[in-house]
Amino acid sequence: MKLLEFQGKDVFRRYGIPVPPTGGAIQKPAQLPAALKRAGKGPWVIKAQVLAGGRGKAGGVKLAKTPKEASEIVKNMLGMRLITPQTGEKGIKVGTVLVDKASDIAREIYFSVVLDRKLGCPTIIASAEGGVEIEHLAHHKPEAILREAVDPVAGLKGYQARRLAFALKIPTPQLGVFVKMATALVKVFMDLDANLVEVNPLIVTAKGELVALDAKVTTDDNALFRQKELADMTDIEATPAEKEAKKVGISFVGLDGTIGCMVNGAGLAMATMDSVHLAGGSPANFLDVGGGANAEQVTRAFQIIMKDKKVKAVLINIFGGIMRCDTIAEGVLAxxxxxxxxxPLVVRLEGTNVKEGRALLQKSGLKMTVADSLWDAAQKAVAAAGEN
Amino acid sequence: MSILLHKRSRIVVQGLTGSAGSFHAKQCIDYGSAVVAGVTPGKGGSTHLGVPVYDTVRESVRERGADVSLVFVPPFAAADSILEAFDAGIKLVIAITEGIPVLDMARVKADLVRRRRDGQDLRLIGPNCPGVITPGECKAGIMPGYIHKPGPVGIVSRSGTLTYEAVWQLTSHGIGQSTVVGIGGDPVNGTSFVDALDLFEHDDRTKAVVMIGEIGGSAEEDAAEFFKRRMTKPVFAFIAGKTAPPGRRMGHAGAIVEGGSGGHGDKVAALERVGITVVQNLSEIGATVAKSPIGARVLAAVAA
Incomplete structure (x- = not known):
């Protein structure tokens, strides 16, 4: 799950990580005067609260020198569709803006804690060249990136934080503050079961103070059972269909195509989408119906797929392993x-008792196409959806 | 020989008395695997599926000589169970459990690395995987046993049903498997593609390897590098997720293209660059292996 900037900053504040004085997040222009008052003397920064990078260039971050300017910015920003390189053409509607006191930026640093998959542990990634996209920097100037692997049991050690501070040329009077800040950011990562805690930029102000100007936090869905507070929060990124699927143990991601897919297993579900694509069609979704592809789960999967009005054909691809194909066929029929x-419906079953399974489907008298192989199924589904 | 599992493997099932553990342990026993013990804390002294149940893994090692552990413990307690198996001296721990918090796995990995560095004979497969099977000898996992057939092709995969699909195609083409290893779909796991390829390279029975990868991370790129430097046996690969949108997790916790890395195109390019045959159409894995020189030799040997 991804947190919005203001939610991330709320967490930072609780961990003593310096963030700018704030008026908080607001949803209505009428809430602005109180927010400006809370933030203190201007100028202020108004920031669109959406889960996408590249907000600044897209007009989602604006400086307001007077309350009048702030009011105009907020009125325009609330309800606008923000289009950044990460949002796609349709953009994301801005429902909330954050009102922060503007900071006097002298230097911008990049700082993040990520999960390093290769090392299998949290790792700090930092650069003295902040404010830019780290992927861009990694590509064009890899030597500017610092890495520090964190022991997942002991946490960040003092000398590691100091090593980073010196490499980042943190002013000596701020050394202690930086060490505390880096340690606290790692603690946020650990305590929240995060996959990513990113501060871009972490700034040094004209007075030499360190401030986290942004906050990007992504957490591990697998740890929600022990993250009560996160579990109670709304997953902003998930669509209603995705949320509904999750509740019933179905893994679902909505896409833009026309062929609804129902598959058992995540890898096979991806490969099924790829086959549809290879056959000249476009998948409407990723859907892993789970290990027990029984009548109940298949019914629920149908309901979720058919909510998408773009769907012109449904492709079921199930590999019957321990659950036999005849049992799966009965489930589909039920x-x-x-x-x-x-x-139109195209069904491809493979595996244990596949002949019995196919025979059951064919004898049922229900309208469907029974395919021999995944490739056959993909082609038939594409033809049925009228894409070929 | 085969890798990881053989006729003499002695399996302890952690979480034997739970529903998943119970169901799959029975399937393993029916396949002919030596399931010698179960562990469920608090149920020690009882018998389940004709197998003695112990309170601790250590007892199962001492009393029954277990050397392989199959973990079905639920996510909240799974990491601790894996660590218990490490500490009891189990040599091969196969974690089936899906949904273990990644930080728990980071802690498990740190312990694994430390123990191996200290010289302990230890390997972890998974988590979030279908397990391992050496066809005709031993099955330790949740894969349907009957689709397999003993033979010379090793399979290593990040996905469950996708592995079954590949196995099924190979078997249907008359090509058997030496050992099939599911390394799992999580971002932090115990055994990588490189580890598995290394084992297959040194296994006499294995003549070729099918590797099934997917988007996310760089394990496939690492495998390509390893293949180039160290491997003499042919490798065939399939990578799932060409059509997956970036930034979205596709079912598996590890299947996500993030920050511009882990994409399908990069993986395929890295593999092809070093001479690995990448199959674009999933339905053609079996046929591609069968038609290759190594496949032709296998089929000729079977016919003779």
Whole structure:
């Protein structure tokens, strides 16, 4: 799950990590005067609260020198669709803006704690050249990037934080502050079961103070059972269909295509999407129905897929392992009796008792195409959706 | 020989009395695997599926000589169970459990690395994987046993059902498998593609390897580098997730393209650059191996 900037900064504040004085997050222009008052003397920065990078260039971060300017910015920003390189063409509607006191920036530093998959532990990535996208920097100037692996049991050691501070040329009077800040950011990562805690930029002000100007926090869904506070928060990124799927143990990601896919297993689900693409079509979704592809789960999966009005055909691809194909076929038939499917259906079963499974489907008299192989199924689904 | 598992492997199932542990342990026993013990804290002294249950892994090692552990413990307690197996002297720990917090796995990995550095004979497979099978000898996992057939092709994969698909295609083409290893779909795991390829390279029975990867991370790129420097046996690869949108997790915790890395195109390019055959159409894995020189030799040997 991803937190919005203001949520991330709320966490930072609790851990004693310096953030700018703030008026808080607001959803209505009427809330602005109080927010400006809370933030203190201007100028202020108004920041769109959306889960996408590149906000600044897209007009999602604006400086206001007077309350009048602030009011105009807030009115324009709330409700606008912010289009950044990360949002796609449609952009994201801005429903909340953050009102912060503007900071006097002397220097920008990049600082993040990420999970290093290769090392299998948290790692700090930092650079004296902050404010730019780290991927861009990694590509064009890899020598400017510092890395410090963190022991997942002991946490960040003092000397590691000092090593970073010297490499980042943190002013000596601020050394202690930086060490505390880096240690606290690692603690946020550990305590929240995060996958990413990013501060870009971490600034040095004209007075030499260190401040986290932005906060990007992504947490581990697998740890929600022990993250009560996070579990109660709304997952902003998930669509209603994705949330509904999650509740019933179905892994679902909505896409833009026309062929609804129902598959068992995440890898096979991805490979099924790829096959549809290879056959000249476009998948409408990723859907892993889970290990037990029984009538109940298949019914629920149908319901989720059919909510998407773009779907012109449904492709079921199930590998029957320990759950045999005849059992799966019975499940599909039971689900079809409950649900009125008004688009063509292509079913491909493979594995244990596949002959019995296919025979059951063919004998049922229900309208569907039974395919021999995944490739056959993908081509038939694409043809049925009218894409070929 | 084969890798990791063989006829003499003695399996302890951690979480034997739970529903998943119970169901799959029975399937393993039916396949002919030597499931010699179960561990469920608090149920020590009882018998389940005809197998003695112990309170601790250490007892199962001492009393029954278990050397392989199969972990079905739920996510909140799984990391601790894996660590318990490490500490009890189990040599091969296979963690099936899906949904273990990644920081728990980071701590497990730190312990694993330390123990191995200290000379302990230890390996972790998974988590979030279907397990390992050496066809005809031993099955320690949740894969359907009957689709496999003993033979010369090693398989290593990040995905469960996708592995079954590949196995099924190979078997249907008359090509058997030496050992099939599911390394799992999590971002932090115990055994990498490189580790598995290294084992297959040194295994006499294995003549070729099928590697099934997916988007996310750089394990496939590392495998390409290893292949170039160290491998003499042919490798065939399939990478899932060409159509997956960046920034979204595709079911597996590890299947995500983030920060411009882990993408399908980069992986395929890295593999092809070093001479690994990348199969674009999943349905053609079996046929591609069968048609290759190594496949032809295998089939000729079977016919003779």
């Amino acid at each position: 689900a079809l009796k409950k649900i009125k499917l008004n688009v």
